Amino acid sequence: MTHSTANRTRGPVTGSPTTGNGHDPKLEIRGVTKNFVTRAGEVDALASCDLALEQGEFLTIVGPSGCGKSTLMMVAAGLDEASSGSILVDGEPAGGPGPQRSVVFQRFALFPSRTVADNICFGMQQARVPKPEQAERLEEQLTLMGLGKFRDSYPHELSGGMQQRVAIARSLVLRPEILLMDEPFGALDAQTRLLLQEELVRLRQVHRFTVLFITHSVEEAVYLADRVAVMTRRPGAIKTVIDVPGDAEWRSSDIETAMGHPEFTQLRQRVWKLVKEEIVAS
């Protein structure tokens, strides 16, 4: 994927959104709104949201707490219905959840009574992937995620970081075209988080999946992304989308080194200022 070196900031997108490079979108969130009816009244969670991700793009979403990020993710995953608007994959209505879109949540949600290997294979069994192929994909993921030694362990025997590796492996083994990640590293200690961020960059180089990634961490958002979408306060909409240059010097660095780079700091500050405006105004 190519990137412009100039950081362009786009205003709220209306109508049919384009991708960063104007290509046909892999995943498109078109005019999605969501309101919840509760006993206390209606909650407008999302105003009209538009986003388009091209094949292989990594788009991170940041925004104030409660602005509707997880709601948007649930709708994008087909796990909840939009009040209006649509989710398109390759230009077609996406419908309910399917193997094409895989979700990783903050909490690992592993089956406690299944071993690591069985947890990773669960989705493949459901999808009736032939046994020899299951075995092949399992071995590949165990190696990629550094889980080989833990294949026969149970989730309670693993650290949080290892459990999240299993959750990610369980998603990747299905070879999803689109990976939807809702604060996947939010429950981890700082060191494990750094390691998994770097591993996600590496995995993405191998798999080239399209990623929509929610985070509270502005650093994480900038480090991982091709573009960072900033949401408004609730009801959430896309306030701005910022390009992160693909050829930035810090791109091949680990996140600690990247954070010391002036260009990275500038981007981080720019994103944080936009988020802070929304926090202050809410």
Ligand SMILES: Nc1ncnc2c1ncn2[C@@H]1O[C@H](COP(=O)(O)OP(=O)(O)OP(=O)(O)O)[C@@H](O)[C@H]1O
């Ligand atoms: N099932 C639900 N029923 C009623 N209200 C809901 C439901 N889910 C979310 N909301 C409300 O919608 C709004 C957006 O919530 P959401 O969890 O999407 O925000 P968020 O940006 O992901 O928050 P955070 O950053 O704190 O995780 C909140 O006001 C929340 O209380």
